Every structure is written in structure tokens, then in C-alpha cells.
Amino acid sequence: MLHFAKPWLYALIFLCVSTGITASDKVFYPGAREAGMAGSSVSVPGLWAVYHNPAGLGYLTSASAGICIENHYQLEELNTASLAVVVPERKGSFGFSSAYFGTSRFNEQKFAFGYGRCLGEKLSAGVLLDCFVANLPENNGSSVLLAGEAGLLYKPLPKLNMGFHVQNPTVASYKNYNNEFLPVVFRAGASWEDKQFILSQQVQLNSRGETILSIGSEIKLTENLALRAGVSNSRQANYSMGAGYFSQHLSCDVAFSHHPVLGFSSALTLHYQLVRNNR
Amino acid sequence: MKSLLFIITTLLASTLIFSQELTMEIPGLDDFRLPTVSEEEQASEVFDLLAAEIEWLKENPININTASRNELEKLFMLTSFQVHSLLEYRKTVGTINSLYELNYIYGFDIHTTSLIAPFVATGENKLNEPIIANKNDIKFKNVLLMRSGYKSNVKNNYAGSPLSAYFKLKGINENSIRYCFQGEKDAGEEFFSGSNSQGFDFNSAFIQIWAKTKKRKIIIGDYKVKSGQGLLIWNGFSPYKGAQSAGTIKRNQGIDGNNSKDEYNFLRGAAIECSLKKQKLYFYVSKKQIDVIADSLARNVSTSGYHRTNTEILRKNNAGELATGAMLRHEGKHLNAGLNWIYTRYNVPFQPSAEPYQVYSLFGSSVSGLSADYRLLYQKLQLFGEAAVSNSVPAIVNGVNMLVSPSLTTTLSYRHYPEGYFAPYSNALSENSRATNEQAVLTGFVWKTPWKTTLTAYSDIFSFPWLSYYTDRPLRGHEQFAELAYSPVTGTVFDILYRSEIKDKNTPEAEAATNHIKAFKRQNLRLQIKSDLAECLKTIARFEWCQAGFVDGEQQNGYLLFTDFGYKLPAGTIFSFRYTFFNTQAYDTRIYAFETDVLYTFTVPAYYGNGHKIYLMARQPLTDKFTLWFRYEKLKRFDDASKNYHGLNAQLILSF
Numbered sequence: 001m002l003h004f005a006k007p008w009l010y011a012l013i014f015l016c017v018s019t020g021i022t023a024s025d026k027v028f029y030p031g032a033r034e035a036g037m038a039g040s041s042v043s044v045p046g047l048w049a050v051y052h053n054p055a056g057l058g059y060l061t062s063a064s065a066g067i068c069i070e071n072h073y074q075l076e077e078l079n080t081a082s083l084a085v086v087v088p089e090r091k092g093s094f095g096f097s098s099a100y101f102g103t104s105r106f107n108e109q110k111f112a113f114g115y116g117r118c119l120g121e122k123l124s125a126g127v128l129l130d131c132f133v134a135n136l137p138e139n140n141g142s143s144v145l146l147a148g149e150a151g152l153l154y155k156p157l158p159k160l161n162m163g164f165h166v167q168n169p170t171v172a173s174y175k176n177y178n179n180e181f182l183p184v185v186f187r188a189g190a191s192w193e194d195k196q197f198i199l200s201q202q203v204q205l206n207s208r209g210e211t212i213l214s215i216g217s218e219i220k221l222t223e224n225l226a227l228r229a230g231v232s233n234s235r236q237a238n239y240s241m242g243a244g245y246f247s248q249h250l251s252c253d254v255a256f257s258h259h260p261v262l263g264f265s266s267a268l269t270l271h272y273q274l275v276r277n278n279r
Numbered sequence: 280m281k282s283l284l285f286i287i288t289t290l291l292a293s294t295l296i297f298s299q300e301l302t303m304e305i306p307g308l309d310d311f312r313l314p315t316v317s318e319e320e321q322a323s324e325v326f327d328l329l330a331a332e333i334e335w336l337k338e339n340p341i342n343i344n345t346a347s348r349n350e351l352e353k354l355f356m357l358t359s360f361q362v363h364s365l366l367e368y369r370k371t372v373g374t375i376n377s378l379y380e381l382n383y384i385y386g387f388d389i390h391t392t393s394l395i396a397p398f399v400a401t402g403e404n405k406l407n408e409p410i411i412a413n414k415n416d417i418k419f420k421n422v423l424l425m426r427s428g429y430k431s432n433v434k435n436n437y438a439g440s441p442l443s444a445y446f447k448l449k450g451i452n453e454n455s456i457r458y459c460f461q462g463e464k465d466a467g468e469e470f471f472s473g474s475n476s477q478g479f480d481f482n483s484a485f486i487q488i489w490a491k492t493k494k495r496k497i498i499i500g501d502y503k504v505k506s507g508q509g510l511l512i513w514n515g516f517s518p519y520k521g522a523q524s525a526g527t528i529k530r531n532q533g534i535d536g537n538n539s540k541d542e543y544n545f546l547r548g549a550a551i552e553c554s555l556k557k558q559k560l561y562f563y564v565s566k567k568q569i570d571v572i573a574d575s576l577a578r579n580v581s582t583s584g585y586h587r588t589n590t591e592i593l594r595k596n597n598a599g600e601l602a603t604g605a606m607l608r609h610e611g612k613h614l615n616a617g618l619n620w621i622y623t624r625y626n627v628p629f630q631p632s633a634e635p636y637q638v639y640s641l642f643g644s645s646v647s648g649l650s651a652d653y654r655l656l657y658q659k660l661q662l663f664g665e666a667a668v669s670n671s672v673p674a675i676v677n678g679v680n681m682l683v684s685p686s687l688t689t690t691l692s693y694r695h696y697p698e699g700y701f702a703p704y705s706n707a708l709s710e711n712s713r714a715t716n717e718q719a720v721l722t723g724f725v726w727k728t729p730w731k732t733t734l735t736a737y738s739d740i741f742s743f744p745w746l747s748y749y750t751d752r753p754l755r756g757h758e759q760f761a762e763l764a765y766s767p768v769t770g771t772v773f774d775i776l777y778r779s780e781i782k783d784k785n786t787p788e789a790e791a792a793t794n795h796i797k798a799f800k801r802q803n804l805r806l807q808i809k810s811d812l813a814e815c816l817k818t819i820a821r822f823e824w825c826q827a828g829f830v831d832g833e834q835q836n837g838y839l840l841f842t843d844f845g846y847k848l849p850a851g852t853i854f855s856f857r858y859t860f861f862n863t864q865a866y867d868t869r870i871y872a873f874e875t876d877v878l879y880t881f882t883v884p885a886y887y888g889n890g891h892k893i894y895l896m897a898r899q900p901l902t903d904k905f906t907l908w909f910r911y912e913k914l915k916r917f918d919d920a921s922k923n924y925h926g927l928n929a930q931l932i933l934s935f
Contacts, residue, residue, distance in 0.1 A: 122812040152842065154818065156771045156810035162820055164842045166858060169891070171915060184891060184917065186860035188820060188840050190808070203822055203840055205860045207917035209889040211838045 026108045027167055027185055028099045030068045030082035032269035036242020036255035037216025038230025040202035043163030043189040045153060047271055050084045050095035050112065053165040053187075054126025055153035057093040057116025060086050064273035072236070072265045077103050092117025095128070102135075109133040114149070123154045132182060134174065147172040147182055161191045171207075183207050196220040210235070218244075228255070237265055249273055324541050324582070326881035328516035331539030334879050336398040338422075338451060343381075343399050344374050349610055352530040355516075356394040359528070359654075359661050360682045361386045375401055386685050388727065389769065421450035423933040426877060430466060432924035437467030437587040444470065444479070449538065457487040463540050467587030474592045481584060483545070485536040494554035501537035502550050504563060505529070506606050506619040507652030508665035508676050509707035510696075510714055514544050517706045520721060520739055520758075527678055527692050527708055527721065528654070528663050532608060532617060534561055542584025543569065544704070546602055561606040568596035569625075577627040579640065580703070599626040602703075616653040619667075623647070623703050636746035639698045639716065646670050648702050659683070669702040674714060676707055678721075686727040690737070693720050698745035710756070716745045736761040749784050751794045756782030770811035778803045781830065801827040801867070819843040827867040837863025839870040839886055855896040861886040877908035877930035890916035890923075906932045 031048035034041035041052040047064050049056025065085045072078035082099035092115055099110045109132070116126025128149040135142045151165040165187045173181035189202030197219055204212040216230030228242040242255030253269040332355070341350055343365065351362045364385040369375065378401060381392045426445040433441035443466040449459035462479030469475045485500030503514035508529050514537070521527065534552055537545040546565035553560045570581040571594060586595045604621035624645040631640035648669030655662045664677035678692030694708060698716040707714040708721070723737030740757040747754065758780040765773045779802040785794035807821040820842050828834035841859040848854075855875050863869060869887035875896055876882040886892075894912035901907055908930040916922040 120813055120816070123816065154810070154812055156808060156812065156818075157767065162808065162810075164820070164858075166860075166891075169858075169893075171917075184860075186840060186858070186891065188822065188842060190820075203838070205838060205840050205862050207889060207891075209862050209864075209918065211836075211862050 026101055026110075027183055028080070028082065028101070028110050030070055030080060030099060030267070030269075031066075031084075032068060032070075032242055032253035032255040032267040033218075033228065033244055035070070035257060035265075035267040036228035036230065036240055036244075036253065037198075037200060037218060038214040038232040038237070038240045038257070039234065040189055040191075040200045040214040040216040040230060040232070042151075042165045042187040042202050043153065043161040043191040044193075044198065044200055045161070047084050047086055047273070048269075049116070049126075049151075050086060050097045050114065050128070051082070051099075053151035053153060053163050054095065054114045054116045054128045054149060055124045055151035055163065055165075057086060057095045057114070057126050058118040058124030058153065060088055060093045062273045062275040063087050064271065066269055066271035068267060068269040070265070070267040073259070073262045074264060077106075092124075092126075095126075105135075105137050107135045109135075112149070116151070122156070123152070125153075126151050130168075143174045145172055145174050145182060159193055161193060162189070163191075164188045181207070204234075216240075237262075242267075324544070324584075325516070326883060327539050327541045328544065330879045330881060331537075331541075332516040334538060335535070338420075340398055340400040343401055344369065348612070349531065354395050354398060355530070357391070358386075358682075358688060359530070359656055359680070360659070360688070361391065363656060377401060386682070390733075390766075419450045419452045419456075421448065421935050423448050423935070424879075424930065425932075426880070426928065426930040428466070428926065428928040430924060430926035432922070433466045438473055438589070438592060439464070439467050439469040439475075439587065441466050442470075445540065446479075447538075455489045455491065457536055458485065459536055459538050460484045461538075461540060463542075465585055465587065468585070469592075474586065474595065480586050481540065481542045483537060483540070487536040496534070496552035498534060498536050498550045501545050501547050502563070503535050503537050503539075503545055504550070504561075504604065504606075504621075504704075505532045505534070506604075506621075507532065507617060507650050507667070508663065510652075510665045510667040510674055510676065510705055511619050511621050511648045511650050511669060511702045512604070512704040513706035514546065514704060520708065520710075521723065521737060527690055527723075528661070528680065529707075530615075530654070532606070532652075533559070534563060543580070543582040544706075557609060557611055559606075559608045559610065561604075561608070563605070564603040566599065566601050569598050569600045570594045570596065571598040571625075571627060571629075573597070573627075574632075576630045577625070578629065578632050578637075600624070600703075601626075613657055614653065614655050617651070619648075619650045619652065621648050621702070621704075635751070636748060639701070639745060641670070641701055641703075646701060646703060665707070667700075667702070669700060669705075672697050672699040672701070674700040676714075686729075687724060689722075689724040691720075691722050694718070698743075710739065710741045710758075711743070711747070716743050716747065718742050718744060731766050733764045734761070735764075750796050751785055752783070752796050754783035754796060756780065756798075758782075772807075772809045774805065774807040774809070776803070776805040776807075784829075786829065797832075798830040799828070800830050801825070803870070815847045815849075817845040821872070823870050823872075825863065825868045825870050827865075835864040835868045837861070837865075837868030837870055837887065839863070839872060841872065845875070851898075851900040853896075853898040855894075857892075857894050859886065859892045861891070862889050863887045874912075877910055877928050878932065880928070880930075882912075884914075888916050888922065889918045890914060904934050906934075908932070 028051055029039055030051055034048055034052060045056030045059040047066050068082045070080040080099060080101040083097060085096045087094045095114050097112045101108045111131045112128045114126060114128030116124060118124040130147045130149060132145040132147060133142050147168045148170055149167050153161060153163045155161055167185040168182045171181050171184055184207040185204060187202055187204045189200060191198055191200030199217050202214045212232060212234045214230060214232035218226050218228045220226045224246050226244040230240045232238060237257035237259045240255055240257030242253060244251060244253040249272055251271045255267045257265045341354060348362060348366060368384045378392055378396055381387050382389055424447040428443045429441060444464045447461040451457045461483050463481045464470045464479050468480040471478055483501045485498055485502055487498045489496050504512050505515045506512050509517060534550045546563060547567035548565035550563035571577045572579045572581050581594060586592050601624045606617055606619045608617040628644040629641045631637040631642060646669060648667055650665055650667030652665035659682040661680040666675045674696040676694040681689045683689055696714045696717045700715045705714040709717055710719060711717050719739055719741035721737060721739045726734045728734060738759050742755045744753050746752060760778045762776045781798050781800045783796040784799040786797050803825045805823040807819065809819045811817050823839045825837040826834050839861040841857055843857040845855045859872060861870060866887050869885040871883055871885050874882040874894060892914040896910040899907045910928040913925040914923060
């Protein structure tokens with residue numbers, strides 16, 4: 001693995017990135033808007049739904065693309081860069097995503113392609129086919145894994161969204177890794193969406209036995225400006241806040257989150273859409 | 280003897296109601312209370328009884344225009360007050376033309392109506408009218424049901440194959456003749472081989488004849504007896520503790536053919552019911568073989584009905600039981616009362632083992648019991664109770680229900696079952712599995728608030744004067760429960776349920792003759808949203824949290840999350856799907872969740888550990904007469920692969 005100048009850095013990485021033996025188990029949930037709401041994003045549709053819940057693709061009407069850069073605890077080795085592209089067709093949207101985490105020596109990548117559409121007025125569903133690539137120094141060459149994702153989003157009430165997303169339901173594993181499987185993550189959440197306000201809650205259960213609860217909110221101060229805040233009991237960060245600025249086609253989001261021991265993480269998103277819709 | 284703590288079931292509505300066929304929403308049945316059950320096998324017995332009850336109601340829909348008070352009270356989802364106001368409405372307004380009209384009856388609401396809708400009829404088809412004309416009319420409505428299942432986690436040291444099989448042929452002739460034959464083989468039991476060379480492990484049959492003109496009902500074969508408040512004998516389904524009257528009061532005393540596949544809870548022989556003017560007289564006599572747990576001496580009756588291992592096969596039908604009894608009931612407008620007597624004799628003498636907690640178990644080879652019960656409905660008050668003497672020890676249960684306003688019902692009941700009280704088929708309101716060794720006060724209320732919200736709560740404070748299986752000292756405990764159900768629009772219900780139980784339990788570390796006991800607390804919190812996204816699409820999402828541990832010790836946590844879909848195609852095909860994910864730290868924090876299964880089957884697994892589960896179910900009508908049901912399930916544990924399993928269940932129903 002990596003060799004750091006200070007042993008505590010090594011310990012930190014160990015703590016944040018993995019649970020010990022499992023080398024490759026990164027699940028990507030990028031996006032500064034989502035990070036600003038403490039990651040409670042499963043019931044909030046948007047461009048980054050291509051990572052957070054493919055069912056959200058069903059509600060998108062404009063072709064858009066975005067990039068996101070994230071940093072954890074101000075460590076260069078914990079950077080993530082992600083890309084998301086969405087192309088709508090008549091009844092749904094196609095989505096493509098690509099993410100890169102780590103350094104040239106140790107990195108993990110994700111490529112995903114999927115489709116989401118509305119099924120009736122109150123329900124949308126989506127699926128993604130994922131390709132994960134892990135490059136680890138102790139492994140000559142890279143390991144590849146194919147996995148799937150599925151999501152549902154529905155509106156029992158006009159202002160209430162409920163989302164469900166499962167990552168890797170088939171329990172796909174890296175072949176040459178002692179059958180270590182990519183984590184199975186199930187997230188369910190509900191969000192109350194008003195004109196100027198979103199409040200969202202999320203529960204995440206995963207195959208490591210963790211239960212992560214998060215609550216996030218977004219307030220639209222003006223037509224162009226939104227502020228966000230959230231709390232979560234995740235191991236990555238506990239408190240987060242962020243802001244977003246929207247122009248006609250372009251929007252920019254930033255988010256900061258804080259862990260009491262590990263410190264600050266940050267994210268920046270740039271997002272372009274062809275036709276502006278009510279995000 | 281492990282079967283100490285019996286079951287559950289209670290209160291509120293809880294499953295996905297879909298097309299009245301796929302699953303039922305049943306007050307009086309709830310997986311939420313299941314953690315208090317010690318053995319899952321016993322949970323399935325209760326669900327068997329419930330399935331039989333529902334099956335019975337579905338096949339004999341009650342005509343709300345002609346049914347008598349007693350018949351209406353078979354709808355266990357209605358309170359006695361609701362039945363009363365329905366009768367009053369019928370008297371003053373006249374015929375009820377449509378189910379929608381029910382909503383205008385004092386004390387009824389949309390929710391109540393939707394609960395009883397599958398089981399009632401209106402209009403001219405007078406289902407409960409005696410058929411006196413057409414004596415030669417022998418039009419039978421018959422149903423043949425065949426089911427087979429497979430589960431991969433069935434242990435392979437069983438004598439039989441892991442397949443389970445079930446068959447039932449039943450028919451009804453315009454309410455004058457009813458019959459039922461059934462056979463069951465549980466997974467692991469032998470079939471046409473070994474101990475069951477004749478076929479099924481469990482066979483049951485009855486024929487029931489109503490001689491309407493002579494007001495007689497005769498049952499030959501297997502039957503169920505329901506008497507009083509269950510202190511002496513109650514073979515039917517019995518919802519457990521709750522704030523709703525369904526949870527505390529027993530109604531519909533009488534006899535009925537046994538259509539459940541519970542292998543112990545029935546009698547075998549003949550029974551007769553004679554109706555006088557307002558009185559009914561019942562006699563019954565039964566002789567059947569039972570399973571007795573014995574070493575050199577008979578210790579206890581086994582009620583599980585499983586015969587898979589050598590020990591289980593050896594004890595199959597190893598003792599004989601003779602039971603006979605009589606009941607005299609008065610069924611008036613206000614007063615419903617009865618006198619009950621039962622005598623049971625075994626052909627082996629029982630002698631409890633030396634364990635202190637067994638001291639008060641059955642000793643000897645016969646038990647006789649006598650009881651008197653009453654239920655008095657007067658205006659907005661209902662009093663009920665039973666006093667019994669069995670095994671020479673008296674026991675009592677009494678209660679009162681009050682309709683404070685049309686939207687508020689309250690319950691208060693007191694029970695006292697001394698440690699020496701014993702009746703073999705008792706099934707009364709209790710915390711224990713049997714009505715014995717218990718003293719408690721239950722209070723509760725149901726408030727339908729004006730804000731589209733229903734608040735239900737109860738509290739049960741109990742003590743056991745003698746030792747029990749889990750406690751080497753007399754214990755105390757209490758249980759609290761509350762549910763808030765908010766339905767902003769029809770078809771969408773937000774539910775918050777909370778339950779906490781504190782009950783003394785042996786501390787695990789001591790291996791001494793006498794353990795220490797400490798208060799053990801278990802809490803459950805459930806958040807659930809049920810929503811009909813479209814006419815044909817119903818969903819449930821649930822999050823449940825459970826915490827358990829000794830009050831001053833370390834607490835374990837557990838979580839469960841699922842999303843559930845039911846989808847119905849116009850042609851009658853139904854699909855149901857659920858994805859469940861669970862993280863619980865220990866078996867103590869297991870979480871139960873009701874699952875839809877093929878018709879008249881209930882699956883209520885206990886989830887613990889870390890894993891996920893998926894199931895798919897489909898119903899496909901093949902022709903007018905054939906319906907096929909199919910279910911597939913798969914569970915994967917991430918922390919313990921040895922607990923993984925998958926299973927299949929297929930069922931064919933033929934109506935002719």
C-alpha cells in the first residue's frame with residue numbers, strides 16, 4: 001500500500017477509505033450539492049442522480065453535464081474527480097458517469113451507464129451497469145468488476161419524494177481478491193420539497209453492518225442562490241454545509257463538511273445544462 | 280419444555296392490503312409484537328390459526344343486511360359497539376345498499392369499511408339465510424388447494440426431504456353441509472415412507488351438517504371449541520393484547536370444523552350444537568393421539584407438530600387424550616353469557632420434572648375445569664369476563680370497554696391466573712403462552728382524532744408470581760405501546776409505532792442453581808409509509824429500529840429497511856416484490872417483518888445479523904377455475920454465509 005511520511009496519515013487513510021483488509025470498496029457518491037446536504041441525496045433528483053439514484057434520471061428534461069472535484073481531510077491522496085452526463089429522450093434519460101479516486105499508484109475508478117424513466121405520474125425507476133476498476137500496488141495490473149445498481153423514486157404526495165437505491169445487489173466481487181465483494185449498500189430516504197425549501201432524510205444500511213442516518217436541507221435564498229446544511233452519523237463527516245449559484249445554463253456548487261477528528265472535506269461542482277429547468 | 284412464551288399478535292393493521300386477496304390487513308395481527316415470542320415455530324402456529332379464520336370468513340361472507348349480532352361479531356375487526364350501531368342503523372334506516380353506506384354509520388369510518396369489505400356482502404344474495412326450500416339442491420362449492428415448497432436451509436439430518444407439501448379439499452353447500460380434508464408434510468418430515476408410510480404426516484378431516492329446521496349443528500371429525508374468554512379452551516385464533524377490543528375480548532364462542540393445519544390445537548370426535556330460543560347448548564367428545572415429551576415419565580405435551588428428527592418421530596402420537604365437555608350459552612341483545620365444562624383425561628400420568636419452574640405443571644392424568652363467562656353490552660359500556668376453576672385452582676379475567684365518544688374507545692382489564700392454574704387448551708389474554716402464573720392490568724385506548732390521525736396506545740403491567748423458563752425468580756414487567764397513523768389522503772398512511780417492554784430475565788453469566796434476574800428492556804420504533812401510487816400499484820416503505828439489553832448493561836441495536844411493491848394487471852395477474860436490508864447486532868435485536876406469501880400462508884421471518892433479502896411473488900389465474908401462485912425468496916447474509924438460503928413456494932387452487 002501507500003507509504004506516508006507520517007504513520008497517522010496511514011492510519012487515517014485506513015480509517016476513511018477502508019475497513020482494514022478490504023482494499024477496494026469505494027462506493028462513489030459525489031456532487032457538492034449532495035455533500036452540502038450531508039449526502040442525504042437518494043430522494044433528490046438531479047444530474048448527480050446518475051451516482052445517487054438512477055431513478056432520478058426519469059425526472060430530468062434537459063441534457064446536462066457536470067464535473068465534481070472532492071477532497072477529503074486536505075490530503076492529496078484522497079482526491080476524487082467525477083464526471084456525469086445526462087441525455088434525455090422522450091420518456092426518460094440516459095446517464096453516463098465516470099469517477100477517479102486516488103493517485104497513480106493506488107486508484108479506483110468507476111464507469112457507469114444507465115437509464116431511468118417515469119412509470120406513471122408518481123413513480124420512476126432506473127438501472128445502472130457499473131464497471132469498477134481497482135489499481136493496487138500489490139496487485140500487478142488492475143482488477144475489474146462488473147456490478148449493477150437499481151433505484152426507485154416515487155411521490156406519494158405532491159411535495160413528498162421517496163427514494164430507494166441499492167448498489168451491487170448481486171454481491172459482485174473482485175475475482176483475484178479473495179472474493180472480497182464490493183459493498184452492498186441500500187439507501188432509502190424521503191424528502192419534502194417546497195418551492196424554496198427541501199428537507200431530506202436518508203437511511204443507509206450496508207454490508208459492513210453500518211447504519212448511517214443523515215438529514216439535509218436546502219434553502220433557496222433568491223432565484224440564483226441556495227444554501228445547504230446537513231448532519232449525519234457517517235464515518236466520513238458529521239456536519240456539512242454548502243452553497244449553490246445558478247445562472248441561465250451554468251451552476252456552481254461548493255460544500256464543506258467536517259469530521260470532529262479528521263477535519264474538513266470539500267467539494268466543488270460545475271454543472272452545465274442546455275435548457276434551464278426547475279432544479 | 281421450551282414452549283413457554285407463546286405469542287403475540289395484536290392490534291393494528293399492518294400489512295399491505297392488495298386486491299383483498301394478495302394479503303390482508305388485519306387488526307389483531309402484527310409482526311411488531313413478535314419479539315416477545317420465544318420460539319418462531321409457535322409464531323407460525325398462530326398465523327396458521329389466523330389464516331384459517333380468514334379463509335373461513337372469506338368463504339362465508341356475512342350479509343350485513345340479514346346477519347344476526349352473533350354473525351356480525353365474527354368480523355373480529357369490528358368492535359362490539361360498531362356491531363351494535365350497525366344493527367341500530369339497520370333497524371331505523373333499513374337495508375344497507377352498498378358498502379359505501381357503512382361509512383355513515385355511527386362509529387364507522389373508511390378504514391373500518393375497507394377492513395371488513397372482503398368479508399361482507401350486501402343486497403339480495405342472502406348468504407346467511409337458512410335454506411329450507413330445495414332440499415334436494417346439493418350444489419357444492421368446492422375448493423382444492425395444493426401447495427409445495429422448498430427451502431434450502433432445512434437441516435439435512437432430518438428423516439425426510441426438505442420439500443414441504445400441503446393439500447386441502449373443502450366444500451360448502453349453501454350453508455347446510457361443509458366438509459374439509461387436509462394433509463400436510465412439513466419440510467424434513469417423511470412422506471410415503473418410514474414413519475409416514477401412509478402419506479402425509481398430519482391428516483385432518485371433518486364434516487359439518489346444519490339441520491336448520493331442527494336448529495342443530497353436528498360436526499364429525501376435527502373441530503374447534505371456543506368457550507368463554509379462553510380460560511378453559513379456545514382452539515381458534517386469538518389476537519393478543521391490544522388497545523382495540525379485538526385484542527382483549529373474545530367473542531363468537533361455539534364450535535366449528537377445524538380448517539387450520541395446526542397439529543395440536545383442535546379436538547377430534549364429534550360435537551353438537553342445539554339452539555333453543557335464545558340459548559345454545561353444546562356437547563362434545565374427543566379422542567385423539569398427542570405427542571408427549573417424556574423421559575421415563577411423561578413430562579409435557581408437545582404442541583409443535585414437527586416430526587422430522589428421530590426424537591420427534593418417536594414421540595409422535597405416543598399418548599392418548601380423551602376430552603369431553605359441554606357449554607350452555609345465552610345470547611341476548613345485551614347479555615351474552617355461558618357456563619362451560621371440560622374434562623380431559625390422558626392415558627399416561629404426567630409428572631413434571633424436578634426443575635423448580637415446572638413445579639406447577641400438570642400432575643396426574645386428568646384435568647377438569649368449570650367456568651362461567653359473561654359479556655354485557657349496555658349503551659356505551661361493555662363488561663366482559665370469565666371465572667374458571669381448573670385443576671382445582673380458580674382463575675379470573677375481567678374487563679370493561681367504554682365508548683367515550685364515537686372517536687374514542689377505552690379498555691381496562693384485569694387478569695389473575697395463579698401459578699397452579701392449568702387448562703390444557705387455554706388461550707386467554709396473557710403475557711405467558713398459557714393462562715397461568717400471571718397477574719396483570721391492561722389499559723388502552725383508540726382515539727380517531729379529527730386531524731386524519733388515529734392514536735392507539737396501551738400499557739400492560741404484569742407480574743409472574745412463580746418462576747418461569749427464563750427467570751429463576753418471580754418477575755415483574757411492563758409493556759407500553761403507541762401508534763400514530765396519519766392518513767392525509769386516501770391511500771396514503773404514515774405510521775409511527777413505538778413499543779417498549781421491560782421484563783426481568785436471568786442474567787447470562789451465572790451458571791449457578793439460582794440465577795440473578797435483572798430488568799431486560801427491548802424497544803422498537805417503526806416508521807412506515809404506505810402509499811397507493813396508482814389503482815394498480817401499492818407500495819410500502821419501512822424503517823425499523825430495535826434496541827435491547829439489560830437496563831444497566833450494554834445495549835444492542837438493530838435496523839431494518841425495506842421497500843415493497845404490489846402490482847396488479849387488469850387480467851388478474853398480481854406481482855409482489857420486496858427488497859429488505861437488515862443490520863442487527865445480535866439475535867436479541869432481531870426484527871420481524873410480515874411478508875406476503877401464497878394465499879392463506881404467512882411468512883414472518885426474524886431478521887438478525889447483516890444481510891439482505893429479496894422475494895418475488897406472482898399470482899396468475901389460468902382459467903376461471905385455476906389459480907396459480909408462485910413465490911421465490913433469497914436471503915444473503917454478509918456476515919455469515921452459512922445462514923444464506925433460498926426458497927420456492929408454488930400453489931394451485933382449483934375451484935369447482
